[in-house]
Amino acid sequence: MNKRILQTLEYEQVKAQLAAFIVTAQGNDILANLRPIDKVEKLKNWLAETQDAIKVLRLRGGIPIPQLANIAPHMKRIEIGADLNGIELAQVTKVLTTTQELVRFFADLADADIEFERLYHWSEQLQHLPEVTKELKRSIDEDGSILDEASEALKSIRLQIRKSEQAIRETLDSLIRGNNARYLSDTLVTMRNDRYVIPVKQEYRTIFGGVVHDQSASGQTLFIEPRQVVELNNRLRQQQIAERTEIERILAALSASLAPFRREISHNATVIGFFDFMNAKASYAKQMKATVPIINAQQYVALKAARHPLISQEKVVANDIMIGENYQTVVITGPNTGGKTITLKTLGILQLMAQSGLPILADDESQVGVFKEIFADIGDEQSIEQNLSTFSSHMTNIVDILRRADHQSLVLFDELGAGTDPQEGAALAIAILDEMHQRQCYVMATTHYPELKAYGYNRKGTINASMEFDVDTLSPTYRLLIGVPGRSNAFEISKRLGLAAPIIQQARQIMDGESQDLNEMIADLENRRKMTETEYLELRHHVAEAEKLHHDLKEAYSYFFEERENELAKARKQANELVEKAQEEAEGIIADIRKLQLLQGQGNVKEHQLIEAKSKLADLQHPEEHLKKNKVLQKAKRAKTLKAGDEVLVESYGQRGTLLQKVGNHQWQVQMGILKMTIAEDELQVVTPIEEPAKRVIHTVRSAQVSHVATQLDLRGKRYEEALNEVDQYIDAAILAGYPQVTIVHGKGTGALRQGITQYLQNHRSVASFAFAPANQGGNGATIVKFK
Template sequence: MSELNSRILNTLEYEQVKQMMMPYLVTAQGQEELAALEPVADETVIRQWLDETLDALKVQRLRGGIPIPKIENIRPHMKRIEIGADLNGHELAQVTRVLTTTSEVNRFIDDLVEGELEFARLYDWAKQLTHLPELTRRLKIAIDEDGRVTDDASDALRQIRSQIRRSEQSIRETLDGLIRGNQARYLSDAIVTMRNERYVIPVKHEYRSMFGGVVHDQSASGQTLFIEPKQIVELNNRLRQHQIAEKNEITRILSELSAALVPARKEIIHNAFVIGKFDFMNAKARFAKAIKGIVPAINAQNYVVFKQARHPLIAMEKVVANDIVIGKDYQAIVITGPNTGGKTITLKTLGLLQLMGQSGLPLPVAQESQMGIFKEVFADIGDEQSIEQNLSTFSSHMTNIVNILSKADENSLVLFDELGAGTDPQEGAALAIAILDEMGARSTYVMATTHYPELKVYGYNRPGTINASMEFDVDTLSPTYRLLIGVPGRSNAFEISSRLGLSPFIIESAKQIIDGESQDLNEMIADLENRRKMAETEYLELRQSLEEAEKIQADLKIAHREFYEEREKELAKGRKEANAMIEAAKEEAEKIIADIRHMQLLGSQSKVKEHQLIDAKQKLANLSHPEDHLQKNKVLQKAKAAKKLKVGDDVMVTSFGQRGELLKKVGDNQWQVQLGILKMTISEEEIEPLAPAKETSHRVVATVRSSQEAHVDAQLDLRGKRYEEALAEVDQYIDSALLANYPQVTIVHGKGTGVLRQGIVEYLKNHRNVKSFAFAPANQGGNGATIVTFK
């Protein structure tokens, strides 16, 4: 942390936050990344770190994280081969794990690219991985995960090990004949064991001459000798020769593989570095999930807006979230109030979250929170009395404050705990005000806590400064740990004493003793608190009214849009019908006009008769349609009468294609309908009256037909869907399948992390119409699909 002072990290317990992240790392390189992590003031670097955290959260949400196994530190191994040393099997296995992880991560990234997923930094890091397929394949063949050189490492090694197995088998067969034959009575125990890497049997001391051979060891009591019988001496010699040959061949193979790593050692080291970066990104995403954190935005004006901020080192069920805002309307916050109210924790929360943000870590805050970027973060918190330097509490604090004043500027965040404490109250308050004035003159961001009443007035009089306090519940005599911006704190001594039973006379006397200015200040604070509570109540009521109004507005917008859509449809339909009527009228009019013209032509020979003109005029008049023809239309009136619904009617629910029976009317335009075994509330617009079914067989036919019309598939595929969306779709699908009278359906949920599968199992357990369910056969998806049978 070159740009920020290192003392603040210890004061604000930054290292403890890093320790919280340690369990989420699986690679040595990732652990080194975390160990080296410190806040920085370079905006470009901070943005890159935060982008990496966002990428990791996205991968965690969509794919469960980047696949990174446990990997040890391979840099010492690479250093050794650089100077010509050979690696052992275990060390080569660690290098192999880096190479195989590189291949797996490459495949994982390719899958993300094919899915057209966008990331800010993930792909840039992936491009730095160097894939070494031939070297990877060679190492995987020769070295297993435990570091053992495999039989496939070379043909010579395979042949030697085959000879070893045959020799061992011959030895065991010979020894088994001895320990199970007539000579077994000479043995202390009927077992074959090893001494000095040679097979031996335990012989009683007095029968040592019965087997001949070589004595390799004896028991502690001396009663048992471990003898290599003469029958297997030559076999053991041959076995030992094979074992030496095996060792030499393994040494040759390890040397050859170590030499093969030398040309690619830089690429391998960098691959391990990139994998460590991915591991660290995974850890940040898992840490964010644990603390319910988010990635904050960086405010261009350097304002800090931490919504519902929580201290990460306090358990979530205990910590009280507070909104901490500084920079826009005020650059200094003065928090007053009694001890144990949460002032210091609020101070530390602001500082620690800012340091975490400048380290690219997720913050335990609500969405839409913003962070600033400070070149320096200073804090004077706690009792730092020094015995060695013979400094009092006040002197220690003042030494620290002097150091802060020598460095703080407009790009600094300064945290003062109990500013001016430890000396005469009047002088301490004056010093505190002077220090805050100096900070204000430099436009430094400041949050300070104090007991001095003079600073309560200071918060009102100074521009860019605001009072704050920690709420105290007088009824329960306990703090609520809620930060109240704009309201100074008060001691509540009189209220607490009264509730604890102190005489009202004594309390009244005490009130008269304190000077009028302090009394007026306390009364002002009490009035502010009352006004705040009234404002909170009004705010909540207005908020509720606003939400209701917004809901009504949204409903009206939908209704308005639907009305205009329906109107346009009807207008279009009317225009089409009108155009058809006009075309027909035109044709009729042209025919009448042609007849008149024909009569006029005949008029040259004889006059057109009056009744012919009247008849033609009547035909033209008949072309118009009366406006009330719809009301007089008997067919429409009959259809409207048929549309009237009543309890017990057989109806067709058009949205489901299912026949049902009306049970009761539950609203102006809604009915409760019995659909098979289900009762559903259906809009009147979706109901068509039907003639009553005469026979049961008709209802069965209608049901079968409706199931065909509903087009319900016998299989539901949920792969790639989010948990809540998938369960909602399962619920709707089961209802549709029941309506379609399916005896059995298949739900494909995939294997994945198992969360969706478990959710579906819990849902099916509690469904009253599910008879049984089980995973599909292996050839049909196995535990990636569930077959459901209905009652």
Template sequence: MNKKILSVLAFDQVKQNIAQYIVTAQGKEALEKLVPSSDASVITAWLSETQDALKVHRLRGGIPVPKIENIRPQMKRIEIGADLNGIELAQVARVLSTTQELKRFFDDLSDSEIEFARLYHWEEQLISLPALSRRLKEAIDEDGRVTDDASPALRGIRQSIRRSEQTIRETLDNIVRGGNAKYLSDTIVTIRNDRYVIPVKQEYRGVFGGVVHDQSSSGQTLFIEPKQVVEQNNRLRQHQIAERDEITRILAELSAELVPYQKEILHNAYVIGQFDFMNAKARFGKEMKAIVPTIDSENHVVFKQARHPLIDQEKVVPNDIQIGQDYQAVVITGPNTGGKTITLKTLGLLQIMGQAGLPILAEEDSQMGIFTEIFADIGDEQSIEQSLSTFSSHMTTIVDVLDKVDSHSLVLFDELGAGTDPQEGAALAIAILDDLGAKSAYVMATTHYPELKVYGYNRANTINASMEFDVDTLSPTYRLLIGVPGRSNAFEISKRLGLPTGIIDQAKQIMDGESQDLNEMIADLENRRKMTETEYLEIRHYVKEAQDLHKELQNAYGYFFEEREKELAKARKEANQIVEDAKEESEKIIADIRKMQLAGGQTKVKEHELIDARTKLSGLQQEEQLQKNKVLQKAKAAKTLKTGDEVLVTSYGQRGVLLKPVGKDQWQVQIGILKMTLPAADLQPAAPVKEPVQRVVNTVRSADSNPVINQLDLRGKRYEEALAEVDQYLDAAILSNYPQVTIVHGKGTGALRQGITEYLKNHRSVKSFEFAPSNQGGNGATIVKFK
């Protein structure tokens, strides 16, 4: 893309605003080299990285990248055999420690199943060198000082230095605090030429002997090393020289250890710089309330509520800017200072920012195109040196644009055809726009010429636009009106400023009739636009209410589903308890029958005793409220009885034969040797008893007596293990007569979810399945319904 457009649209100023968030030298390099691309795959990758960085910033506050200097010179020096100093080694150590911190950071994100489009790709390129990092960290502190832990020899030397310094200080303290204080200018111990000395008055220089190392500016004080500490200072100096030599050896050793890993360290620094750059884009996007646009393959540009990034965000007026779908040329007309030029620059700059992978200042669902070139003729570029007028300079630029433009170009013209005779200028502007239209270029142009208003109506793929002007306040609103050409407000402004009505009427009569009709047409269009906008806002209000209601219904459905499951679980628990109680009661009754059978040698239970026991068992059944259950009422009513039918006497649990009806709703029934009169409500038709067929029955006892729950959690399990467990669980759920169950598989990489989906498609007992509602896990859980 041509460099001129970057200068005209102030792209470098946008980069400067992002630079304040950069903390590494490599990140600054990445930003400095940033230029828009026309490669769709590159732009997609850049925008994905920006989107990932915004996601990390929202979830974790950003990627943890500290301030890092440029280590390329250091790596170059060790490549040629030079040794690094402590500060340079500390800078390299920071790159290695940051690498390890970033690896841990992204491992934590991966464990949390947070998905990214590009960040893990960059993280995989980081090469961790833990042993080398640990060695540098223990030998060099953050300020570049070699620590005592760098080597045992250095630790021993520094201990000797500290002991020597303590001995010298104790000796000198005894001198300055004794009777010799009167010979001193001050009772302190200081250092000159790396040796400990005391300040002695000039006239007493011979009292202490030793060596004079310095004197005060007045000459009244001499800094003398007393003879008592000369030898001690000599030993201290020897230790200091040994320390320096050991440090030099350690630095050389550490520098040599870096040599095999030059490429890895440099690449780590590069990747950290990329993360820093992504961080800066995310922070810029959050600060400016920017978004990552989608890319439209057909170059349909839709910037919703677009804002210029270099205007105060509290003052800028957002506008919806569209081009490409319904029209490829937009002609903006109207007076100056209305915001036409800013609209041009906003479209061009946001498009360039998008093609550079930066977030743009627009609302969600905005989309951008991909242009191979963006041309602009904005501003007055007249040149005194080249003797070019305003018109000539504009025409020179236009000629260059027309020579290079194609169907993948975006062209921005400010005041097209200006600087010459109005009629000729308007004709040239129309011809230029026609030529660009023939080449299928995307064009947005501003102009004062009324002829171009008619052009916008008559040409295909072309639309008029204007900047709104408030006649009441006599000021522009800076709102872009698509479909409405600009009109002169001279008559309205003059009237509000007090110009006599007669003069205004005379001016209207003098004015060309077509121009007057055009202005009236524009005024009518503006009125219609305002009416449409009012209706649109009203519709938006109703749509919002409908969306809110839909959301409430979704929440209510989720709540109902949860409560239904709770109630079903509660009912099952109560039913199981009733069954247990019934079992216990029946066991007692059976035990009583056995006692009666064994009591007094009785070998046979009498018939009336057996019937009585059966009556007690039947009494365990709970009566159904038929008056409240229409289904059971219909089933009861459908039951018909006739003489000779075999029936089941529910109150006694015995089979019998109907003899004859007795009274209303009563029958005489033969039960064994007994004849009894019973109400029809106690009688149920029974099928004839079939002759028993002798067969071998294998008694199968359930290995697991625990009830099956209606949810299976597979999170954290391996693929094969999870599918095997799903197979067993579905069989158990079907035997338990569950209408539906929930399988929780998590989101993760999606492999387990896909495997379960394929398994359910082929299961013969599965009626349907779908992802759970958003408040119950979304696509991290699947609800399965059985046939």
């Protein structure tokens, strides 16, 4: 991609926005080298990585990466045999510990069966070095200091140093106390030249003897190492030298241990940098409400609610920008300050961002092409050094674009043909657009020239567009209108500002008739557009209502079949129990027959005994056909007249229901749960209503308050103790009210309240059973309680 387009469209400023989310030096290097590409497969991988990072951010809060320094120079020094200092080793250690944490992090994601397109590809490249990591963590602190555990020798030396320092301090403390204090400028122990000293007044320098190491600025105080601690300080100095020598040995050994793994460590740092860059893209997408675009193989660009990333998101106006599918050239006309240039830049910068694998500021399902080159002639690029006019500067740039543009190019022209005679400029603009069209370039151009307003109607694959202007407020709305050329609003604006009507009328008469007709055509197009938008909004409203109704019906349908399957499962279970019982009885009868055969001999079993045994086996069957042929039962069934409100058994579904009203001569509307169905009369059987237990119909113990107990208790928003207290009171009131079952709405939340209610219901003696509500009634956010 040419460097000029990156500068014109302020590509580096967008990268600067992204840099705010980078935390590693390697990530900054990756961002600094980022450029748009035109390799489709590689670009798809980049965008897939961005999508994966957004998914991790949503599910896990992002990939855990701390701030890391650039360890590339350290690895080069290791390669030539140099030793690293403590800080450098600490930075390498942080890379290794981060690698260890990332390996564990991605293993957890894999165990959770979370799928990604590209993330596991990168995670598999991390090479965990447990032994090296463990040794470095044991030896080096985060600030680069060497820990006591680095070696037994260092631990012993430091223990001796602490003992020597304590002995020196105790000796000096004894010197500065008591009568000796009058010889001192201050009763404290300090250090000079890495040796412990005390501040002695100049006139008493011979009192303590020893060595003078320093004096104050005034010369009145000498910092003396008393003779009592000279030997102790000498011993401490030797121990400090031994410590330094041991630390140098440890640093050399640790540096040598890294040498065989320098490439693995460097590669780990690079992979972590890529993860950091992915994190940054995801965080940028979240902050800017950006999305990952879809690559269109046919070079169609369809940006939905596109926004420029460098304009405040509170002020920017979103626009739908389309090019490529039905038209390859878009000509935007209209007055200045209407947003034409920003529209060009928005298309250009979002396309550059997409071809860099970055999320773009557009709605979901937005599509982008993959262009080999993007060219732009935008703004006043007058060159003082070359002494070129505005027109010359633009034309120089356009000539360069014409020399390089082809069918894989996106070209953006701002004020095409401006800066010269209007007629000549318009003619040049039309000729340039025609040339671009012949080359099958993708072009978006802005212009002032009225001659180009009709251009879209006369050229195939070309469409007009304009920026909307609100005549009522005398200000632009910055909305892009595809298919509508811009028109002059001078007459309307002048009229609102108070210009006399005769003057405006005379101006209309003077105005060229063809231009007047064109403006009238544009006005008609705008009116039609507004009518279409109104109809579109109404249609969307009706579609939304239809989708909601369809969703509700699907849920009800699903619930019905779920309940039916549950009832069928219960019936199968009961049938299996009956079959098992019948099999046991049959086996008993067969066993009796065998006993008779054994006792009396085969063939000697009497005929009446066999008949009796066969009768017992026949009695195990419970056929239903004879019930249908039973005239007494049929007569009793016909005698029972069906009426609205009766409880019936719908034989075809095996469900109980309530009759609502008769439909036709032999059909009834039946309420079964949440479903209303029309059932034939011969499939209905009147059943006795389920009677409530006696304790639930004792009206004498009901109070006025109990009789108004609701069948549902809503606990959402209540505190834990308060909610359980309400449940306790509500259950007692519901039992007194005689309810067979109630619903407790507790919400999903953290699950603490739901668990507490479950434990309470398990221990309540009056609760027969309880279970979560069906999916369409709240799911595990509500519990249905049935009483004994």
